[in-house]
Amino acid sequence: METPASPAQPNAEQIEYWNGPVGQRWLTYNDWLDERTAAYGRAAFQAAAPQPGEAVLDIGCGAGATSFELARAVGAQGSVIGVDISAPLLGRARERAAAQGLSVDFREADASRPSFAPASFDLLxxxxxxxxxxxxxxxxxxxxxxxxxxxxxxxxxxxxPELNDWYELPLTAIADFVERTPVDTRQPGPFAFSDADHIREVLTAAGFGSIELQPFATPFYLGRGATREAMADDAMEQVFRVGPIARLLEAQSEEVNARARVAIRAALLGLAGDEGLEVGGATWIVTARV
Ligand SMILES: C[S@@+](CC[C@H](N)C(=O)[O-])C[C@H]1O[C@@H](n2cnc3c(N)ncnc32)[C@H](O)[C@@H]1O
Incomplete structure (x- = not known):
């Protein structure tokens, strides 16, 4: 995008958010995030079943991990465009594509705006x-x-959130001294599509049919390391640097953060797992047709 987002522009807050310090942090922790979200991406990929020769749009592609998988699936006769509002993440995506010799067209654009030709993709x-x-x-x-x-x-x-320990566990650990505001599932954010009825309403109103939601849940390692202390260090770094808990704690005083570090670390050390600290993650895999 050549012009900076103005407050009246749709998604202006998100454009600022993903181009600011958050975008930089996602770069720092990109490998970590890719590893933790890989299983959920694979489940969506299987549901999408991309075929050789197809034209695909990867929406909010970030640093491109899924765009690369899609590019391998559609092959040289197909095409993949990765669209994102985050300039730093797209920069990393382009570097990674070049390093892997993959042809993906990464575009900086708001996916909700009319940026692409009508009837040009087989798969979103x-x-x-x-x-x-x-x-x-x-x-x-x-x-x-x-x-x-x-x-x-x-x-x-x-x-x-109640099905996602990576979010719930830290919040529960600090519940005595950080007030919890209920998640508004109608506002942009990680849980904006957590309500199945809401997903169906949105997609139906947008003109989609054959809407199907499959629950897909699998645990992931929130922290890895050779010892449980090292696993906790790894998890603490992420909890306090990326995602909704980091955002919440940034707005709190240093004193509250110090208490939160103690409480969250103790809760993390209570998690099971031999190779890492295991937390639950639950998603919807959503499919629909025009
Ligand atoms: C949670 S991240 C996921 C990134 C990537 N899909 C992945 O799995 O690693 C959400 C991404 O959506 C992008 N995004 C948010 N709003 C967008 C919009 N209106 N148009 C395009 N991308 C958007 C963000 O910049 C960010 O890269």
């Missing part, structure tokens, strides 16, 4: 990149226009 795909639209119905209506007749949509999004 996303791993956790569609929960950040100010107006999801308008965004998906716009995206639907870019699908060819018979085209399909497949994405992974988080189910509710």
């Amino acid at each position: 795909f996303s791993r956790f990149g569609v929960m950040f639209f100010d107006d999801p119905t308008a965004a998906f209506a716009e995206l639907r226009k870019t699908l060819k007749p018979g085209g399909r949509l497949a994405f992974a999004c988080w189910q509710g």
